[in-house]
Amino acid sequence: MGLTEAVRAGDAERVRELLEAGADPDTAGGDGLPVLCAAVAAYDSEVAGALVEGGADPDRTLPDGTTPLLRAVEGGSPAVVGAVLGREPRLRLPEAERERLLDTARRWYGAGAEAELRRLTGAAGPARAGTVQDDEYSRVEEIVLGGRTARAGHGAILTSLEWAFRILAPVEELLDRAVRHGDEEHVDWWASQWVLTERRSAETWAEVVAFHRHPEPLPRLFVAEVLGLHALSGGLSQHVRWYERERLKVLGGWVEREEDGAVLARLLRALADEEFPGGPALGLRHAGHADARVRREVPGLFGLPLNPQAARAVRDLSRDPDAGVRAAAAEALGGEELGEEDRGVLLALLHDGDPQVVRRAVYATARGADRSPEVTEALVRLLGTEELDNRLSAAYGLAVRDDPRTPEAYTRVGPLGPEYEHDVRADGLWRWRVRNEPSG
Structure with a gap:
């Protein structure tokens, strides 16, 4: 398969191999144009990026006066433009x-x-969209x-x-x-x-924050998202502590007056990510909120270990009619070393009727602090489920508990696809062997 065929087939890996072997990145296709134009027209950002990284010229003037980069801009795909921009x-x-x-x-x-x-x-006819x-x-x-x-x-x-x-x-x-x-x-x-x-500048920050009082909820939601991203990418800033203080100041006052459910939920998530000192009290105040999107964020505000009031609220949320709320409650309980009452609640969530709840419950439980026989046996039973991700979490849970059934559990998981390449759960069996086998 030559470079033209690899580009046409959308095989980015083969494109990289051919370029490394010396193929001309500006090879012309059947239409006489560089193969980069074919990748742009096909909206294949991965192949286009491989070609540009391999030396294809995005600025080359074509017979019609355009360039591959200009064609990407006209095509309207930000992913392709990002790949071709160079x-x-x-x-x-x-x-x-x-x-x-x-x-x-x-x-x-x-x-x-x-x-x-x-x-x-x-064209005057109807467009297909x-x-x-x-x-x-x-x-x-x-x-x-x-x-x-x-x-x-x-x-x-x-x-x-x-x-x-x-x-x-x-x-x-x-x-x-x-x-x-x-x-x-x-x-x-x-x-x-x-x-x-x-x-990152004080001027841009002030202009963005000013819109958190916008009369429409969508602009407010956008500002909340920007502030949330600021928290996640704080390490990029030279003034991290200043941004942290300002962010908490804005979020702490804003959350008290926000009435839109979607915006309030995003604010609560941001405060949970910030480990806001007033998070537990805030969670208790919103545990009975009418909007399920808000209730889904409540367990994340409590932190671990759960105090008695928070544990009671999480137990109540574990019986919520909304599956997303129950899943959030399962994540909070899964990280705890549980008493008998809370352990019974978690075991019920591990067998919830909604797949989302079970998936998040078993994932949290596998990594969690409760190493009781009841929870361990629940993980063993989950090895029989059809959902591969649940089987993997269950096997990983046995591995971190140094359970002797771990090798058999990973056999029951079955083969894993490339999406699990960097998943810590996929290394559970290897780590178990290091700890438990003489030749580990």
Whole structure:
């Protein structure tokens, strides 16, 4: 299989092998264009990235005056643009080319992908549209019209290009792009969120935080998400402690007056991630909240070990009609060394009628502190379930308990796919042997 065939087949691993063996990354395909253009047209970000990393030129001028990078921008996939953008675009690209890319993204974003396709193709019939996953985390609308395809991710592309070229777009404009589609998983939402998390300055911080009093809940939710990402990426900042203090100050006051369920739930999650000192009291106040999304965040606020009031609240939540609430309660109980009453509650959750509850309960229990015979035998029984992930958690639970049935348990788990390559549970048998076998 040559490079052209590997690109056409979407085989990124084979593409890398061929490039390492000396294949020309700018090899022309059957249409006479570099194979990078074929990857861009196929929305294959992994293959496109492999080609660019292997030396393909994203800035090469094509017969129609475009470049592979410009074609990626027109195509509307932020994932593909990110793969093709290459290193140091601000330094690599002349100012005129940077402006052309930005103008293209602005035009498509302003008109909308369908309208721009109509202008380019002259097609008058109905467009075919559907939502596709653009990368692992976000989705976007894909439109087919007049023989051409485009994705409607130009807002995210514009946001990413501005940041790559160190153009600081107004915070209000980035927020407008984020909420335009009303979808938290849309690529525009994710792009604005990421850029505002990367833009570490007191000015940007103040502008973002000002919108936490916006009259509409969606902008407030966006701000809550940005603050949550600030906490997760705090190590990137030179002023971590300042951001921590300011974040807690804002979140602590905001949570007391927020009335929208989705926003309040996100605030509680952020405070749980921050290990907010007032978290347990906050959890008790919201344990009976009418919105299940809020109740799902309550167990995470209590921390471990559970005090008597928190344990009572978690027991109540374990009987909640919402499966997500019961799953959160299971995670809290699973980490504890339990008394008889709480152990009975956890055992019931391990056999809940909802698969989500069982999956999270067995995962938490496997790593948890309760090493009682009742819990151990419950893990053994779960080796007979159809769900591979549950069997793996159960086997891992036996391994960390140094149970002699561990080798048999991992045999019952069966073969694991590549998604488990870095999963600590997959190494449980090896670690058990190190501890328990003479030749370990």
